[in-house]
Amino acid sequence: MSTSASRIGQRFQQRLDAGRKLLIPYITAGDPKPEITVNLMHGMVKAGADIIELGVPFSDPMAEGPVIQKAMERALHYATSLSDVLDMVAEFRKTDNETPIVVMGYLNPIEVMGYSEFAAKAAKAGVDGVLTVDIPPEEADDYISSLKNKGLDPVFLVAPTTNTERMAQISRAGGGFVYYVSVKGVTGAGHLNTDEVSDKVEQIKAVSKLPVGVGFGINDAASAKRVASVSDAVVVGSAIVRRIEENATNSDKINSEVCKFIQELRAAID
């Protein structure tokens, strides 16, 4: 197991040592409006989240299914920018200095801000890891060094199509944890096959010291439980965002519905 000093590495180690698999819920920052995000993050922690994955809205989210696409459109309706997302993290950190935060998004907003400036601002805000969907390690030398210089973990994806050679390359380049994309498809897709996931997680662990989180296609307590049994962490995104969409006009209900769902997921994987 990783002995990384980062908040993400420590959290994985503490939880796994205590026999608890990690639950990593995803929400899109600013969805359905910016002022609810920080409260919702605190609520998710109380309900049992171990790490929070915070989506950065982007106009062209190529890896997202319809649920998260619409979440990003709602957030962009209020022009939620990368800077705004970092401000939300800083606000969250005022009362929670423990829960690791991974920001997940697409390269262009970071590219436009500049890698170094982004890394400095993200570190200052209290971000722990950065997952950028559309930058593979081959293109990422400057990106990785900018993040690592500021103590941020570059989290990379491994996919069902990734061969073992690339798995090794990805885990050398990355930090925090390896995010295994459990299906060929976009976020929120179906057809999760636990046996295949189990095989892939074993393959990753054979070449990587990092813990492995699994996401894409985990949409209820039962699938979360199955995936948790074969991995270190479970990432749940679209199933949470769908609950936000269904209650978009009622902030209190968003909080209660999302937290209730996270409690269900927590109970199922523990």
Added chain:
Amino acid sequence: MSTDSAKYNLPDEKGHFGQYGGKFVAETLMVPLDELQQAYDKYMQDPDFIKELDFELQQYVGRPSPLYFAEGWTNHVGGAKIYLKREDLNHTGAHKVNNTVGQALLAKRMGKKRIIAETGAGQHGVASATVAAKLGMECVVYMGAEDIQRQAMNVYRMKLLGAKVVPVTSGSQTLKDALNEAMRDWVTNIDDTFYIIGTVAGPHPYPAMVRDFQAILGRESREQIMQHEGRLPDALVACIGGGSNAIGLFYPFIDDATVKMYGVEAAGDGIETGRHAAALCAGDPGVLHGNRTYLIEDKNGQIIPTHSISAGLDYPGVGPEHAWLKDIGRAEYVSVTDSEALQGFHDLTRIEGILPALESSHAVAYTAKLASTMNKDQIVVMNLSGRGDKDIHTVATHEGIEL
């Protein structure tokens, strides 16, 4: 000609044109893109494949297309001699088919059963559906809901050809969103599906592969102008959305330093209005759709909706090779407005009896400007990338005429 050692030789093995290009995609696509690269490299060296490609281009597409001296228009403009590369005479009516034939034959060799494509004006969708029909492959075309409205005829053509046309209602509902949706399909159906990208954008190897399939029109132009005039042209002009017809024309001339190259972007209502699609003239570098290039984006890195009367130019990015040719000063990128393009449309139609596509009409408008500043013994080759039948409704509506 330059010496061999100085020859233009891009992209590099990672697909970079200087800082542009590359492979900026989600991990799921990385290995499939490597497999595509390997198959492409292999078959482009395979005499059987080349023979089949040449045969189809000649017998099915109708190549070579003429390089036509537009004498009447030359006299009208009053300057350099203007030649038109008649890609409008290809089967399906535009240059797009050069690339879809190449990629579909490659798909077949790779054992893929299903083709997907994105389309803006519908020309690439039609060209993909056409080749899929001929090869007996399933074809799904993603098209922005707004573009479906303004290109109803091409939508019906695709359906007649047996393709499924999927309206894309996310984002701005135009070409960029169709590309997003096609990428999502590809990532989901990666095992049996070949994604035919229609322009010189996307992740490596697409920009180089599409360029190579389109370069036939530039090679022909080079030979044809030597036959007609015994010398190379002084200038090349082509319209640019993603830039496939332009790079097809430019590429075989890149090492000929005396040949100037002009890429014409869509200025829409005028660049100063913000309602345009001129990424090279008015954009900034960024990353979208798998490559680094010039983009029309806001200060936060969000892609801004574009505007052009021509659906095929209505795209916020541009092929990475054009970004590089701009930065090194090898090609010059200019823009013309919707109304200038419409004037070009009418002029060429009335003077030469050739109805240009609204995309190509941008090149027509700039060629007239450029040629009028040149001497009578100079030569301009313009790529007439497609025919304008598909645009008749758009033109009529714009001019308040009900058909």
